Amino acid sequence: MSWEAVIGLEIHVQLATRSKIFSGASTAYGASPNAQACNIDLGLPGVLPVLNEQAVEMAVRFGLAIGAQINLHSIFDRKNYFYADLPKGYQISQFETPIVGEGSITITPETGSPRTVGITRAHLEEDAGKSIHDLYSGQTAIDLNRTGTPLLEVVSEPDMRTAQEASAYFRQIHTLARYIGICDGNLAEGSMRCDANVSVRPSGLAEFGERTEIKNINSFRFVEQAIEHEIARQIDVLESGGKIHRETRLYDPDKDETRSMRSKELSNDYRYFPDPDLMPLNISEEFVAQVRGTLPELPHARCQRYCDDLGLPAGDAETISSDIDRATYFDQTIEAGASPKQAANWLMGELSAYLNRHATDIADSPVTPTQMAQLIQRIEDGTLSSKTAKTLFDALWEAGADNSAGTRVDALIDSLNLAQVSDDGALTQIIDDLITANPKQFEELRGGKDKMLGFFVGQVMKATQGKANPQQVNEIIRSKL
Amino acid sequence: MNDVFSLREMSRALADGQVSSLELTQDHLARVKEVDSRLNSFITLTEETAIAHATAADTLRGQGDKRPTLGLPMAHKDIFCTEGTLTTAGSKMLSNFVAPYDATVVTKMADAGMVSVGKTNMDEFAMGSSNENSYFGPVTNPWDTDRVPGGSSGGSAAAVAAGLVAGATGTDTGGSIRQPAALCGITGLKPTYGRVSRFGMIAFASSLDQAGPMTRNAEDAALMLSVMAGFDPKDSTSANRDDAWLADVLHHGIAELERPAVIGLPDQYYENSGNQESLAEARRELEKLGHTFKSVSLPHTDAAIPVYYVLASAEASTNLSRYDGVRYGHRCENPTSLQDLYERSREEGFGDEVKRRILTGTYTLSVGYFDAYYLKAQKIRRLIAQDFDKAFADVDLLLTPTSPTPAFHKGQLTDDPVAMYQQDLYTVPTSLAGLPAMSIPCGFSQGLPMGMQLIAPAFREDLALGLAAQFQRHTDWHLKRPGESN
Numbered sequence: 001m002s003w004e005a006v007i008g009l010e011i012h013v014q015l016a017t018r019s020k021i022f023s024g025a026s027t028a029y030g031a032s033p034n035a036q037a038c039n040i041d042l043g044l045p046g047v048l049p050v051l052n053e054q055a056v057e058m059a060v061r062f063g064l065a066i067g068a069q070i071n072l073h074s075i076f077d078r079k080n081y082f083y084a085d086l087p088k089g090y091q092i093s094q095f096e097t098p099i100v101g102e103g104s105i106t107i108t109p110e111t112g113s114p115r116t117v118g119i120t121r122a123h124l125e126e127d128a129g130k131s132i133h134d135l136y137s138g139q140t141a142i143d144l145n146r147t148g149t150p151l152l153e154v155v156s157e158p159d160m161r162t163a164q165e166a167s168a169y170f171r172q173i174h175t176l177a178r179y180i181g182i183c184d185g186n187l188a189e190g191s192m193r194c195d196a197n198v199s200v201r202p203s204g205l206a207e208f209g210e211r212t213e214i215k216n217i218n219s220f221r222f223v224e225q226a227i228e229h230e231i232a233r234q235i236d237v238l239e240s241g242g243k244i245h246r247e248t249r250l251y252d253p254d255k256d257e258t259r260s261m262r263s264k265e266l267s268n269d270y271r272y273f274p275d276p277d278l279m280p281l282n283i284s285e286e287f288v289a290q291v292r293g294t295l296p297e298l299p300h301a302r303c304q305r306y307c308d309d310l311g312l313p314a315g316d317a318e319t320i321s322s323d324i325d326r327a328t329y330f331d332q333t334i335e336a337g338a339s340p341k342q343a344a345n346w347l348m349g350e351l352s353a354y355l356n357r358h359a360t361d362i363a364d365s366p367v368t369p370t371q372m373a374q375l376i377q378r379i380e381d382g383t384l385s386s387k388t389a390k391t392l393f394d395a396l397w398e399a400g401a402d403n404s405a406g407t408r409v410d411a412l413i414d415s416l417n418l419a420q421v422s423d424d425g426a427l428t429q430i431i432d433d434l435i436t437a438n439p440k441q442f443e444e445l446r447g448g449k450d451k452m453l454g455f456f457v458g459q460v461m462k463a464t465q466g467k468a469n470p471q472q473v474n475e476i477i478r479s480k481l
Numbered sequence: 482m483n484d485v486f487s488l489r490e491m492s493r494a495l496a497d498g499q500v501s502s503l504e505l506t507q508d509h510l511a512r513v514k515e516v517d518s519r520l521n522s523f524i525t526l527t528e529e530t531a532i533a534h535a536t537a538a539d540t541l542r543g544q545g546d547k548r549p550t551l552g553l554p555m556a557h558k559d560i561f562c563t564e565g566t567l568t569t570a571g572s573k574m575l576s577n578f579v580a581p582y583d584a585t586v587v588t589k590m591a592d593a594g595m596v597s598v599g600k601t602n603m604d605e606f607a608m609g610s611s612n613e614n615s616y617f618g619p620v621t622n623p624w625d626t627d628r629v630p631g632g633s634s635g636g637s638a639a640a641v642a643a644g645l646v647a648g649a650t651g652t653d654t655g656g657s658i659r660q661p662a663a664l665c666g667i668t669g670l671k672p673t674y675g676r677v678s679r680f681g682m683i684a685f686a687s688s689l690d691q692a693g694p695m696t697r698n699a700e701d702a703a704l705m706l707s708v709m710a711g712f713d714p715k716d717s718t719s720a721n722r723d724d725a726w727l728a729d730v731l732h733h734g735i736a737e738l739e740r741p742a743v744i745g746l747p748d749q750y751y752e753n754s755g756n757q758e759s760l761a762e763a764r765r766e767l768e769k770l771g772h773t774f775k776s777v778s779l780p781h782t783d784a785a786i787p788v789y790y791v792l793a794s795a796e797a798s799t800n801l802s803r804y805d806g807v808r809y810g811h812r813c814e815n816p817t818s819l820q821d822l823y824e825r826s827r828e829e830g831f832g833d834e835v836k837r838r839i840l841t842g843t844y845t846l847s848v849g850y851f852d853a854y855y856l857k858a859q860k861i862r863r864l865i866a867q868d869f870d871k872a873f874a875d876v877d878l879l880l881t882p883t884s885p886t887p888a889f890h891k892g893q894l895t896d897d898p899v900a901m902y903q904q905d906l907y908t909v910p911t912s913l914a915g916l917p918a919m920s921i922p923c924g925f926s927q928g929l930p931m932g933m934q935l936i937a938p939a940f941r942e943d944l945a946l947g948l949a950a951q952f953q954r955h956t957d958w959h960l961k962r963p964g965e966s967n
Contacts, residue, residue: 039582043803045575046562046584046681048716080799080846084819089802140819142807271846273855276687276796278717 021150022049037144043087068103085129098123118157226251336373366400374409502552506535551594574830584681602636631661656908663883663932674915675720678713699949745876759924798842887929
């Protein structure tokens with residue numbers, strides 16, 4: 001029998017607000033344990049939550065970016081359960097009335113064609129703290145710094161059919177969240193985590209099989225591996241006559257397996273009810289319009305524009321548009337006068353290699369978009385050869401890294417003596433000398449042996465330390481024939 | 482001497498230089514020490530800080546500070562967090578909890594120069610109508626040592642009635658200011674929900690809890706309210722309003738009512754009341770003052786008690802989840818697991834009534850019961866609020882009994898929680914509607930004080946205070962003290 005998997009993801013996007021969702025404590029990562037847990041985060045007697053408006057704005061940004069309905073009226077509920085890193089004994093979340101309603105997003109899996117994944121809803125909630133079980137033997141350490149960090153939980157429809165699609169979807173949400181500035185996207189620090197709901201059914205069957213939920217996956221690779229593994233496990237169970245039980249499973253990347261965490265039948269009754277400490281959240285059409293006005297051009301639209309208006313190949317357009325900082329750099333380079341194709345090549349070639357090598361974000365690139373544009377212009381007007389351009393780029397990088405940003409490209413070309421020799425007289429003199437020195441080779445060229453053209457061009461380049469304009473050299477040699 | 486002093490009288494004496502805040506404060510402290518072993522109205526006496534604050538107030542006064550509240554001694558119900566001071570909410574759970582911050586109410590009163598002499602006893606987590614649910618022992622009614630002072634703000638009520646302080650803060654969720662005020666013969670005001678910040682006030686039922694003053698008369702209640710009230714950005718449910726009368730009250734006292742009031746008498750509140758006689762007399766007095774009466778109907782009154790116990794318990798059940806033995810408060814000895822830590826810490830730390838309400842509330846919020854209890858109760862709550870809206874279309878204020886009976890004997894209702902809950906019969910509906918209501922003394926029954934309740938439309942405490950002040954200018958029920966003949 002052939003099987004089909006059905007996958008839905010719940011992605012927790014940690015919002016990049018300065019302070020927590022219901023308190024003024026800082027959300028900065030990496031502070032010493034419990035240093036960023038204020039009275040409210042600690043759940044002291046008598047404290048009350050006050051909603052962080054920045055979190056609301058970010059949720060609306062996301063909603064607009066996925067073309068979702070924004071609910072002008074939404075409600076915060078208490079989700080009640082006891083855990084040592086949940087100070088109040090309840091988590092403030094949105095249950096029946098989330099701020100973001102139905103939307104969708106287009107994904108492009110590595111194999112397969114682009115497809116649309118439905119997003120059921122996205123709601124605001126607070127994160128819990130961390131329990132650290134392996135620090136002290138027989139004891140659990142609690143760090144409440146993360147308590148109250150704002151999360152946007154994005155719930156997808158069960159629209160994905162392969163682990164690759166799920167991973168592509170996770171990536172796409174990641175790209176989008178970084179794009180619209182609501183999340184730093186740092187997976188290693190837990191800025192984005194997901195739970196995957198997975199079931200399998202015989203191909204062609206309309207109804208879903210029983211599903212399991214894999215909790216807390218925090219990398220694109222693990223999403224794919226975990227789902228892959230879980231699909232295989234479920235098929236094994238079903239093919240050997242067993243049944244899938246509704247349960248929560250945990251993915252262990254070291255062993256590449258999922259294992260049961262708890263059975264859903266025994267799960268908590270969370271006793272959701274509206275939090276009486278918070279008024280219903282009412283936002284205005286004007287507020288939504290205002291947020292809409294601050295949205296950047298989104299990845300999909302940008303990619304389209306790069307293809308249609310700038311004539312970039314689809315692959316290049318996709319690569320550049322998928323990261324907001326890269327896209328911004330690209331746009332600024334074009335604006336400063338570079339041709340799109342050259343800009344794309346440099347961005348994905350030399351610049352990208354340097355950034356990788358120096359582990360530098362493009363936003364912090366020592367070579368500015370303006371410098372990059374000037375460099376490209378000097379290639380196009382023949383001042384630089386592709387070889388000298390690379391030398392110049394290296395010099396610009398070093399100068400920029402030395403914090404002498406704003407180094408003028410033309411001045412650097414002069415001081416490094418990188419300009420191509422385009423002086424006809426000077427080149428003709430060099431070529432004449434070469435012909436005199438190599439009469440045999442010249443005769444062969446004259447006799448129709450075109451290979452010899454390369455020899456002479458090479459010799460000219462050698463004589464000019466690569467600064468001769470190859471095209472011009474060609475022309476002069478041909479004129480001698 | 483402070484036995485006959487009201488806050489206003491002390492304020493005048495301070496202004497005239499007849500007495501210093503330090504003298505008043507020492508006098509208050511001495512009286513608490515002398516009398517309170519009998520009453521048990523205080524859990525903590527903050528002698529040192531009180532002396533320091535009184536001295537500071539006297540210094541300010543010497544520098545020309547003329548604020549009417551400067552240097553006035555008072556007390557806080559032990560439900561308000563006070564930085565560096567034990568804050569117990571009457572519970573074993575918090576019997577070791579020293580708050581690291583001040584409640585907004587505490588800050589406001591300190592900023593007004595008022596001097597807190599200590600923290601008053603209360604029913605555990607404000608759950609109770611007799612003050613017998615305190616981990617720190619029951620409070621005695623100063624009028625009769627065999628009787629309860631009411632609850633949950635029983636410590637504040639008894640302390641004011643016995644003249645230990647002239648004013649104390651209280652909190653009212655379903656009647657916890659008004660019922661003990663009635664049973665102890667003092668004046669107690671529950672302001673409109675949202676009038677006073679709840680930040681730092683230990684939560685019982687968030688959508689109902691409201692802090693207010695407990696004093697000897699309406700003028701003092703108004704004085705305290707003007708200090709306690711105000712929008713607080715730390716409390717999302719606090720009301721952002723700018724009522725000029727609140728500021729005026731501080732310096733000029735309660736304004737006269739602009740015209741005689743039309744006072745509604747809700748039929749449903751008079752059917753079984755044991756307070757007919759004194760209320761009838763109060764009515765005659767008010768008529769003499771030119772006010773008129775009109776009977777009104779609040780048809781959903783019967784549902785108020787069950788609705789209240791569903792909603793208040795639901796909210797309480799989750800508000801009290803934070804007391805888990807993990808970060809502060811009572812923790813059981815040698816827990817063997819997280820589950821064991823929770824179970825034993827909460828088993829040992831909470832009293833019976835608190836457990837009863839946590840269980841009730843957990844039940845009513847559970848899957849399968851939520852619609853039948855919690856949701857239904859919310860719907861009826863709206864109907865109850867609409868009853869009041871309709872009534873206030875015809876009348877300015879409502880006049881009702883505050884409690885069905887005068888102070889009852891200790892132990893009389895402890896085995897019958899449902900009978901105990903009936904104590905809140907007349908106070909709960911206004912809590913559900915979020916309306917301001919106050920209880921003022923209106924007579925005696927079997928030698929015990931009786932209270933009448935004035936209910937006003939939202940944010941119109943000025944109407945209730947105006948009528949109460951006028952009534953008190955023409956009667957002397959509020960001047961009666963325990964131990965005097967009456």
